[in-house]
Amino acid sequence: MxxxxxxxxxxxxxxxxxxxxxxxxxxxxxxxxxxxxxxVSVDQVVVGKILKKDKHPDADKLTVCQVDVGNETLQIVCGAKNHQEGNKVVVSLVGSTLPNGLKIKKAKLRGVESSGMICSKTELGLEKESDGVWILSEDAQIGAPISQYLPExxxxxxxxxxxxxxxxxxxxxxxxxxxxxxEKNITYPEINLIEDKSLSKPDITITDTENCKRYASRIIKGVKVKESPVWLQEALLKYGARPINNMVDITNFVMFELGQPLHAFDYHKLENQKIIVRKGAKGEKLKALDGKDYELDESMLVIADAKKPVAIAGVMGGANSEVDDNTVDILLESAYFYPGTVRRTSKKLGLKSESSYRFERDIDPENTDRALDMAASLMAELGGTGKISEKTDLYPGNKIEPWIKVRKEFIKQILGFEIPSKTIENLFKLLEFPFKNEGEDYLIQFPPFRRDCSREIDAVEELIRTYGYEKLPETIYPIRFSVENFEAKERTEDKIRNFLVHLSLTEAMNFTFAKRGDLVKINPLEESKIITIKNPLSADYDSLRNSIFYSLMGNLKNNNENGNTDVSLFEIGNIFSQNQDKISEDKKLGIIQSGYIMTPNWAGGKEKVSFYHLKGLLEELFDVLKIKEIRFEKDSVSFLHPGKTASFYLGSKKIGLIGEVHPDMVELYDLKETPVYAELELNEILNERKEIIRFKKISKYQAVEREISFIMSKDSEAGKILGLIQNESPLVISASIKDIYSGKPIPEDKRSISYSFVLQSDERTLTDEEIKKIMDSIIKKSSVQFGASLREG
Structure with a gap:
C-alpha cells in the first residue's frame, strides 16, 4: 500500500x-x-518564452537565445536541440541553486555572455534522463514560478x-x-452532494444475495470526459496509478482514499438502462477492460444489464460498457461482494486488479455509501454541469454488530499486567470501538471496518498493540508452562517418526483443509461435526478435515495414478471437529499400507500388507514406547471393512482403530489394491508415555515358558484371551499369540489358537505347583468367559 x-x-x-x-x-x-x-523545491526558477534563437558564433552545438522572463529579457546560451522560437521553457535565474546542487551564475560560454540557464527535467530532478529542455504548455504564464507546474x-x-x-x-x-x-480522532472528508430529485434512480436487481450483500448506485448525468486536473493526476501518481480520464480517475482516487472499489458504467451502453447482479451462465463471455476475452461460468458473480454481462463483479469491468470520450451519463457502482467468490473468480480467470485485491480481503460494507457520494460529487464537479440522481441502495446483508464482553480481569490475565481503566477507554475511543461500562468490565462493538475482529481476545490484542508492546513491564506475572512436558512429547513424536521410517514407511505432510463433500462420503454420520471455513482458499478446501484417513487416501490415490501401488505412508497431524458450540482439535497418527510390504526379490519372496501385519507393527510401536496392556476389540467404522475392523484400548480409553479399507472406499478412490489403515489418538499416547525410565534389576531366577492351545469359535476374538493371560498374574511377564490353525481335526466352525507366555519371579524360582495353579486358572476363565476349550495333544 x-x-x-x-x-x-x-x-x-x-x-x-x-x-x-x-x-x-x-x-x-x-x-x-x-x-x-x-x-522538488526550487527558488528563482521561472517560466520564460524564447523570443529569438541564433547560432553561437564560435560553437556549432550551442545556440544564443533571447528569453522573456516577465520583468526582463535575458540572453542565455543553450546546448539543447529541441527548443524553438515561441516555446515556453523553464529558466533558472542567476543566483538560483538547482536540486542537483548546481549554482547558476552569470558567465561567458565560448565568448558569449549567458545570464541564466534553460533547464531540462533532469536538471530539475524530475527525470533521470532527458532528450532536451523541458517545453511547457502554451498557456504557461511568463514569469510565473515554476513551482506552480511541478509536483508538490x-x-x-x-x-x-x-x-x-x-x-x-x-x-x-x-x-x-x-x-x-x-492520540486524537481523524477528520472524515466533507462531501458536498446535491441530489436532483427530478432524475430517475438507478434500476438495480440482486438475484444472488449470498454473494452480493450490498449494491449502491447513483446516476450522474451531463458530464464531460476529459483530462483530470493536475491535483487529481498527482494524487494518483502518488498512489502508483496511471491517470486515464477524469471519470475513471475519480473512481480510482476514491478507492485509494477510502478503500472502497468503485466502477463507472456508460449509462447508455446498458441495455434498458438496468443492472442485474447475478451468477454467470456457462458459455457466457466478456471482453474486459484489459482487452482480453474471458469465459464465465455459474461459479462467478457478474454484473449484467437486461441482455448481457457488463462486468465481472469485484474484479474488472467490461469493454462493452466502459466510459469513453463520448460518455455523457454515468451509472456509478459501489458494492460489497463476498470475498471468497471474488477470490475464486480472480484465480480461475487469472485476472487480478486493485479492486479484487481489496474485495478478496473483505472490505467494510458500511463504507459503500460514503465512497459512492464522494465519487458522485467529484464527478459532478469535475465533469462540468453534472447532475446527481438519488441513491438506490440494496442491502440484503445488513446486520447489527453484536456487543462483545471484555473483562478487565481477562485483559490482565492475558497481558500479565494491568492497564488503567482510563487508558483502556481512551484506546477504545481512538480505535473507534463503541463501548459501555458493565461494572469493571466493558461491552464493546467492533466497527464494521475491522473485519479481523470478532472475539474478546481480539479486543485485548488491539489494546496492547495500540498501548505499545514497548511498554510491557520487564517483570510480568508468571505463566505456568511445563517445558519438560512439552519437550518430552516432542521427543516421543520424534521416536514414533524414527521407528516408522526405519520400517520403510514414508512420512506424508498434508494440509488440514478438505472438501466437505468428500468428508461426508467417507463418514456421513459425522457430517454435523464438520467445521466449515468461512473464507476458503477454494471450493476444494472449504472445511477442516476430521480424519487423517481423508488425506492419506488422497495420497494413495495419487500414487496409484502414477503407477505406484506398493505404498506405506504415515502422517502425524491435527484433525478438527465440533459438537454444538464446542470445537476440538486433536493430534492423530495415521498409517496406511497398500500392495506389497517389500518388492519381490529374485527368489520370488513377497508379502502383501494385511490387517495382522499392521497390527503387529502397532504392537511393536507400543512396545518401543513402553506402553503396555493394550487390548484390541472388534468394532465397526463407516470407512473400514465391517468384518475386519478393530479398536484398541488403553485401560478403558479407546485410543485408536485398525482395519481393512471398506470396498466402497476402494471403489470411490479407484484404488488398484485394498489398503489397510490405522489411526491413533496421539494425545492419549503422549500423555501415557513416561519419559523417565527407572532402573529395574534383572531377575536372577529362571524364566519358565509355557504354551497353551484353545479351540474356540471362529467368531471369537483371540485378543481377549491374550489379555486374560497377560493380566492373570504379576508372574506373567510376557504373552503372545503363537499360532492360529483351522482344518482337520478341528470342527469347521472353530479354530485352534495357541498362546505362548513367560513366567518369572524376582524373588525365587517358581515351583511346578505355582505354574500349574496359574495355568489352571487361565483354562477355567477362558472356558467360562469365552467358551474356549483346551486343545489336547
Missing part, C-alpha cells in the same frame, strides 16, 4: 517527524518498507499490509492508525 505525508495530513495533522512516524506505524503492525521523497514536495510511504488488515488498504485506514499515534 502506498500513501503520502500530505494525503494523510488531510485527515489528521501529524506532529511527529517523518522517520518517527514511520517507526510508530511499524511498531503498531503496519511495517513501513520504504520512504520515498518526491517533487511530498513523502511516499510504502507500507506492507497483512492479509487481515483490509481496513488499511486506503489512506483513510492508515490515517486511523495515525490518529492512534497522535
Amino acid at each position: 502506498r500513501t503520502s505525508w500530505r494525503l494523510l495530513n488531510k485527515y489528521i495533522k501529524i506532529h511527529k517527524d517523518i522517520k518517527d512516524f514511520a517507526d510508530c506505524l511499524t511498531r503498531q503492525g503496519l511495517e513501513v518498507e520504504g520512504i520515498e521523497k518526491i517533487g 514536495e511530498d513523502t511516499i510511504f510504502h507500507i506492507a499490509i497483512t492479509a487481515n488488515r483490509s481496513d488499511c488498504l486506503s489512506t483513510l485506514g492508515i490515517a486511523r492508525e495515525a490518529g492512534i499515534i497522535e
Whole structure:
C-alpha cells in the first residue's frame, strides 16, 4: 500500500517527524518498507518564452537565445536541440541553486555572455534522463514560478499490509492508525452532494444475495470526459496509478482514499438502462477492460444489464460498457461482494486488479455509501454541469454488530499486567470501538471496518498493540508452562517418526483443509461435526478435515495414478471437529499400507500388507514406547471393512482403530489394491508415555515358558484371551499369540489358537505347583468367559 505525508495530513495533522512516524506505524503492525521523497523545491526558477534563437558564433552545438522572463529579457546560451522560437521553457535565474546542487551564475560560454540557464527535467530532478529542455504548455504564464507546474514536495510511504488488515488498504485506514499515534480522532472528508430529485434512480436487481450483500448506485448525468486536473493526476501518481480520464480517475482516487472499489458504467451502453447482479451462465463471455476475452461460468458473480454481462463483479469491468470520450451519463457502482467468490473468480480467470485485491480481503460494507457520494460529487464537479440522481441502495446483508464482553480481569490475565481503566477507554475511543461500562468490565462493538475482529481476545490484542508492546513491564506475572512436558512429547513424536521410517514407511505432510463433500462420503454420520471455513482458499478446501484417513487416501490415490501401488505412508497431524458450540482439535497418527510390504526379490519372496501385519507393527510401536496392556476389540467404522475392523484400548480409553479399507472406499478412490489403515489418538499416547525410565534389576531366577492351545469359535476374538493371560498374574511377564490353525481335526466352525507366555519371579524360582495353579486358572476363565476349550495333544 502506498500513501503520502500530505494525503494523510488531510485527515489528521501529524506532529511527529517523518522517520518517527514511520517507526510508530511499524511498531503498531503496519511495517513501513520504504520512504520515498518526491517533487522538488526550487527558488528563482521561472517560466520564460524564447523570443529569438541564433547560432553561437564560435560553437556549432550551442545556440544564443533571447528569453522573456516577465520583468526582463535575458540572453542565455543553450546546448539543447529541441527548443524553438515561441516555446515556453523553464529558466533558472542567476543566483538560483538547482536540486542537483548546481549554482547558476552569470558567465561567458565560448565568448558569449549567458545570464541564466534553460533547464531540462533532469536538471530539475524530475527525470533521470532527458532528450532536451523541458517545453511547457502554451498557456504557461511568463514569469510565473515554476513551482506552480511541478509536483508538490511530498513523502511516499510504502507500507506492507497483512492479509487481515483490509481496513488499511486506503489512506483513510492508515490515517486511523495515525490518529492512534497522535492520540486524537481523524477528520472524515466533507462531501458536498446535491441530489436532483427530478432524475430517475438507478434500476438495480440482486438475484444472488449470498454473494452480493450490498449494491449502491447513483446516476450522474451531463458530464464531460476529459483530462483530470493536475491535483487529481498527482494524487494518483502518488498512489502508483496511471491517470486515464477524469471519470475513471475519480473512481480510482476514491478507492485509494477510502478503500472502497468503485466502477463507472456508460449509462447508455446498458441495455434498458438496468443492472442485474447475478451468477454467470456457462458459455457466457466478456471482453474486459484489459482487452482480453474471458469465459464465465455459474461459479462467478457478474454484473449484467437486461441482455448481457457488463462486468465481472469485484474484479474488472467490461469493454462493452466502459466510459469513453463520448460518455455523457454515468451509472456509478459501489458494492460489497463476498470475498471468497471474488477470490475464486480472480484465480480461475487469472485476472487480478486493485479492486479484487481489496474485495478478496473483505472490505467494510458500511463504507459503500460514503465512497459512492464522494465519487458522485467529484464527478459532478469535475465533469462540468453534472447532475446527481438519488441513491438506490440494496442491502440484503445488513446486520447489527453484536456487543462483545471484555473483562478487565481477562485483559490482565492475558497481558500479565494491568492497564488503567482510563487508558483502556481512551484506546477504545481512538480505535473507534463503541463501548459501555458493565461494572469493571466493558461491552464493546467492533466497527464494521475491522473485519479481523470478532472475539474478546481480539479486543485485548488491539489494546496492547495500540498501548505499545514497548511498554510491557520487564517483570510480568508468571505463566505456568511445563517445558519438560512439552519437550518430552516432542521427543516421543520424534521416536514414533524414527521407528516408522526405519520400517520403510514414508512420512506424508498434508494440509488440514478438505472438501466437505468428500468428508461426508467417507463418514456421513459425522457430517454435523464438520467445521466449515468461512473464507476458503477454494471450493476444494472449504472445511477442516476430521480424519487423517481423508488425506492419506488422497495420497494413495495419487500414487496409484502414477503407477505406484506398493505404498506405506504415515502422517502425524491435527484433525478438527465440533459438537454444538464446542470445537476440538486433536493430534492423530495415521498409517496406511497398500500392495506389497517389500518388492519381490529374485527368489520370488513377497508379502502383501494385511490387517495382522499392521497390527503387529502397532504392537511393536507400543512396545518401543513402553506402553503396555493394550487390548484390541472388534468394532465397526463407516470407512473400514465391517468384518475386519478393530479398536484398541488403553485401560478403558479407546485410543485408536485398525482395519481393512471398506470396498466402497476402494471403489470411490479407484484404488488398484485394498489398503489397510490405522489411526491413533496421539494425545492419549503422549500423555501415557513416561519419559523417565527407572532402573529395574534383572531377575536372577529362571524364566519358565509355557504354551497353551484353545479351540474356540471362529467368531471369537483371540485378543481377549491374550489379555486374560497377560493380566492373570504379576508372574506373567510376557504373552503372545503363537499360532492360529483351522482344518482337520478341528470342527469347521472353530479354530485352534495357541498362546505362548513367560513366567518369572524376582524373588525365587517358581515351583511346578505355582505354574500349574496359574495355568489352571487361565483354562477355567477362558472356558467360562469365552467358551474356549483346551486343545489336547
